[in-house]
Amino acid sequence: MYVHVNHLLPATTDSDFPRARRVHPATLALAHLILHPGRIATGFAAASFYGMRYFVDEELLAFLTSTGTRRTGAPDHVLLHPTRLLDLHRSTAVPVHEDHRKLKCADAHTTLSHMLESVSVPDALREQRWNVPDLSRIRSHLTPDFIRCVQVSDACHQSIGNVSPADPRKLRVPGGLDVMFAASVLGSTDVGAESPQETLLRLAVNDLAPGMRSQIPVFKEDGKLLTVSDLGWGERGLHLMYDGVHHRQREQRDHDSEVLAALQHGGGRVIRVTAGNLASMAKIEKLRERVVGALE
Template identity: 25%
Template sequence: MAAPARVPRRLWSVPFRAGDAVRDGLLTRAMLRGPTWVRLLQDVYVHGDAYRPDDHRMWCEAVALRLPPGAAVAGRSAAWLFGVDLLTRDEPVTVLLPTTARLRPHPRLSIVRSPLPDEDRTRFAGLPVTTTLRTAFDLGRHSPRVEAVVAVDALLRRRVVEPAALRAYAAERPGWPGSALLREVLKLAEPSSESPMETRLRLLLLDAGLGPLTAQHEVRHGGRFVARVDLAWPALRVAVEYDGDQHRERAQFRRDVARLNALRSAGWIVLRFTADDVLRRPEATVALVHQALVERRRITARPR
């Protein structure tokens, strides 16, 4: 039986440049052709035990090894490194290249060319990335509009950037592509939004003309706190909630029942929606909310 391949300690768990490993005498080209190693990019390998096809951090590390000077991980990949997960399944690593830089295309790479001054680049988690402000600026000025608002909401919620700082940064760059969209996004941004689907639900209702509404409203009754609701029309005592998968857990379900009973006792109508309602049945969702608002307006308009 052949002896297992010797694995240098520094190559156990992270991607590495094959040329560097060969030059330093850690491996040979023949060893790299064996089953122990997985080729990720040109001249970039990782140990087979550390290879995870859907590990975005691994791909960011691999891509960083190939970046030319002045380039950086950017967009949703940078946001993910900052702790804001906006990624889709198997999403490629977004990189921002200065206009004169070159990088070989790859299916796991999404290359964006744009001016990238030194002040818009930093290092985070050991990798070259666009700064938090540049990341938010880029995500907020690229369509589709809903996804741009989702991204900015998430970054503001995580406090990766502050609203005033992002507005000032955008105001200093009025002629950049997508600036008009970014101005609209900043008007719609809601730092208190707790999830991407909550943002999508809020925009669905606003676009249907059902605003203004309040996000993360605290309901009080008789001077006591009752609950905080995702979206609300406080004067009409109507609330809309987005229910994610966590609401299917038994303990959460019990808390939800008690909470809804308390809101009903305080005189509130609460409508609850899922991702299917927002993404696949938007017209029906809007109709239900509109009906609840109309009914409450009739009640409040009655003479007493």
């Protein structure tokens, strides 16, 4: 397979961490399945076919394969899972693409379970490139590994278009996640989260008052939809907006000003949140104080 240089991923991630590979994960996974059509993509390899935008670029691409397959013979970006249950997985697998009906990836529940199982295992390199603050001082279960699992679950549910979190019992698959831990992750999942930073923001502040929800519609005076705020307490008129890199653009800044004016006109309040506000526990504590003050 030939990949045009213009189709390569940037040399660094959004967090300025050097990429281990620059070819799109779905392309790598497809190439592997063309070479090994009897295998089944799962975990982050399968998630790349489902359209998941986050994490798939750097995590290992997993494949289910028959017993007897040597794991050590795989490329550095591939993780092989030999299993006696390959036929069982194949019975629920789906085509990776309409143009490649014979090449399969695991169903969505198996895919999510295998991703969560992988991310729940501590990894020093992952901690460097996917830095998450430890929020266990706020709530004991909010360790970095747990937060990463919730970020993966949110992103996966976004990609497959689920309207509600999966049933944790469906994540009880061979080689997958412990069902009790799965229930805890899914209990913290919000399918409305559109980015990992929105997930982190939600987990950092949603204990401050009941009734917090994501994707709150904001309307103009004429009743037309103006935008949707990331998080907030709609009944209390408090909205949290996460400002990503695109908010630096002139057109986006003008839109943000219009949104702020519309909310303030209706008595609402807006707290704009940046990556810096979520970079450490100390910064998060200051953010929480701002939110508490706005809720009073």
